[in-house]
Amino acid sequence: MNIRQLCDISLKAAEILISYGGEVYRVEETINRIFMTYGKKCDSFVLLSGIFISTVDENGRDITIVRRIDSHSFDLRKIEKVNAFSRSLVDKPLSYVEAIRKLDEIIQPERYSKMVMTFAAGFTALVYVLLYNGKLMEALAAFVISFIAYPVKEFVGKVFAFQFLEYFSGGFVTGFLALLFSFFFPDLVSYRMIIGGIMIMVPGIAITTGLKDALYGDIVSSIYRLADGIFISVAVGVGIAVSVAVGGKLL
Amino acid sequence: MIKIVLAFFGSLFPTILYNVDKKRFFWAGLSGVCGWIAYDYLNRTTGKVILATFVGSLVVGLYSEIIARIKKAPALIFSVAGIFPLVPGLGAYETAKFFMENDIMGGITKGIETFASAGAIAIGIMLMSGAFKASKRLRLKRLNRSNRS
Numbered sequence: 001m002n003i004r005q006l007c008d009i010s011l012k013a014a015e016i017l018i019s020y021g022g023e024v025y026r027v028e029e030t031i032n033r034i035f036m037t038y039g040k041k042c043d044s045f046v047l048l049s050g051i052f053i054s055t056v057d058e059n060g061r062d063i064t065i066v067r068r069i070d071s072h073s074f075d076l077r078k079i080e081k082v083n084a085f086s087r088s089l090v091d092k093p094l095s096y097v098e099a100i101r102k103l104d105e106i107i108q109p110e111r112y113s114k115m116v117m118t119f120a121a122g123f124t125a126l127v128y129v130l131l132y133n134g135k136l137m138e139a140l141a142a143f144v145i146s147f148i149a150y151p152v153k154e155f156v157g158k159v160f161a162f163q164f165l166e167y168f169s170g171g172f173v174t175g176f177l178a179l180l181f182s183f184f185f186p187d188l189v190s191y192r193m194i195i196g197g198i199m200i201m202v203p204g205i206a207i208t209t210g211l212k213d214a215l216y217g218d219i220v221s222s223i224y225r226l227a228d229g230i231f232i233s234v235a236v237g238v239g240i241a242v243s244v245a246v247g248g249k250l251l
Numbered sequence: 252m253i254k255i256v257l258a259f260f261g262s263l264f265p266t267i268l269y270n271v272d273k274k275r276f277f278w279a280g281l282s283g284v285c286g287w288i289a290y291d292y293l294n295r296t297t298g299k300v301i302l303a304t305f306v307g308s309l310v311v312g313l314y315s316e317i318i319a320r321i322k323k324a325p326a327l328i329f330s331v332a333g334i335f336p337l338v339p340g341l342g343a344y345e346t347a348k349f350f351m352e353n354d355i356m357g358g359i360t361k362g363i364e365t366f367a368s369a370g371a372i373a374i375g376i377m378l379m380s381g382a383f384k385a386s387k388r389l390r391l392k393r394l395n396r397s398n399r400s
Binding site: 021022023026074075076077079080083084087110111112116117120121123124127128130131132191194195198199200202204205207208209211212214215216233237238240241244245 | 253254257258260261264265266267268269270271272275323324325327328330331334335336338340341343344346347348350351369372373376377380381384
C-alpha cells in the first residue's frame with residue numbers, strides 16, 4: 001500500500017466519523033492508528049468543518065490533504081462500525097481494495113424505518129410522563145402528541161434545512177397539542193404532557209460529544225457542539241412558550 | 252420498581268432515534284437504570300436534586316466506560332442513553348413558562364437551577380471519562396517502562 005492509498009482510507013474513515021457525530025479525539029486517533037498499522041507516521045488535525053492530514057511520501061516529499069466537511073448529522077451506528085473497522089485493521093491489515101470496499105459498506109445508509117422511529121418517539125414521551133408521576137391518560141396523550149410532533153419536526157428540518165426552525169416547530173406542535181388535549185379533557189395536566197413530549201428533542205449527543213471534546217482539549221469543536229445543544233434547547237423552549245402563549249389566548 | 256422499568260425504556264427508546272444498533276439496546280437501557288437508581292435514591296433521602304443528578308451522571312459515566320471496554324463499542328452510545336432520565340425537562344419547561352408570564356425573577360431562579368442540573372450531568376460524565384483516560388495513560392507508561400527494562 002502506498003502513501004496515497006493510505007491517506008485515502010484514513011480520510012474516508014475520518015470523514016464518516018466526523019460527519020456522523022464522532023468526537024474529535026476519536027477521529028484523530030483513528031487516522032493515526034490506521035497509519036501506524038501500516039508502519040507509517042502522519043500528523044492529523046481535525047475540526048468539525050475539515051480534516052487535515054500531513055505526511056511524507058516515499059520520495060521524501062511532503063503531502064498534505066485537506067477535506068472539507070459540510071454536513072453533520074447523528075448516526076451512532078456508523079461511529080461504532082468505523083471504530084470496529086479501525087480496531088480490526090490493527091489485528092489484521094487489509095489491502096487497499098478491501099479496506100475501501102469495507103468503508104463503502106459502512107457509508108450505506110442503514111436506518112430504522114420512519115414508522116419505527118415515530119413509534120419510538122411516541123413511546124419515549126409515554127415513558128417520561130409516567131416517570132415524572134403523570135397519569136396513564138396523560139401518558140397516552142403524550143404518546144399521540146409525540147407521534148405527531150416527531151414527523152412534523154423531521155419534515156420541517158428536511159424542507160427548510162434550518163435547524164432552529166426544525167426544533168421550534170417541534171416545540172410548537174408539542175405545546176399546542178398538549179393545550180388542546182387539556183382543553184378537551186380538563187383532567188389532563190398540560191405541562192406533564194409537554195415535558196414528556198420534549199424529551200425527544202433533548203440534544204443528548206451534542207452535549208455528550210461536546211463535553212468529551214472539551215476533555216481532550218479540542219475546545220473549538222467542543223464550543224461548537226455545546227452551542228449547538230444550547231441553541232436546540234432554546235429553539236424548543238421558544239416553540240413551547242409561543243404555543244402556550246398563543247394557545248392560552250385562543251382556548 | 253415500576254420506575255426502574257420505565258427508566259430502562261426511557262433510555263432505550265431515544266437511542267432508536269439516534270440509530271443505535273439493535274444489539275446495544277439492552278446495555279443502553281441498563282445505563283439509564285443505573286443512573287436513575289442512584290439519582291432517585293439520593294433525591295429521596297437528601298432532597299438535593301443537583302447533587303442527586305451529579306451522582307447519577309457519575310454512575311452513568313462509570314457504567315458506560317466499563318461497558319464500552321467490555322463490549323468494544325464507543326462509550327458515547329451508553330452515556331447518551333443513560334443521561335436521558337436525568338435531564339431536567341421540568342426545569343427547562345418552567346423556565347420558559349416563567350419568562351412567558353413576565354416573571355423574570357422566577358425565570359432566572361429556575362433557569363439557573365436547570366442550568367446547574369445540566370452542568371452537574373456534564374461534569375459527572377466528564378469526570379468519569381477523565382478518570383478512565385488517566386488510568387489508560389498510567390497503564391501505558393508502566394508498559395513502556397517495563398518494556399525498556
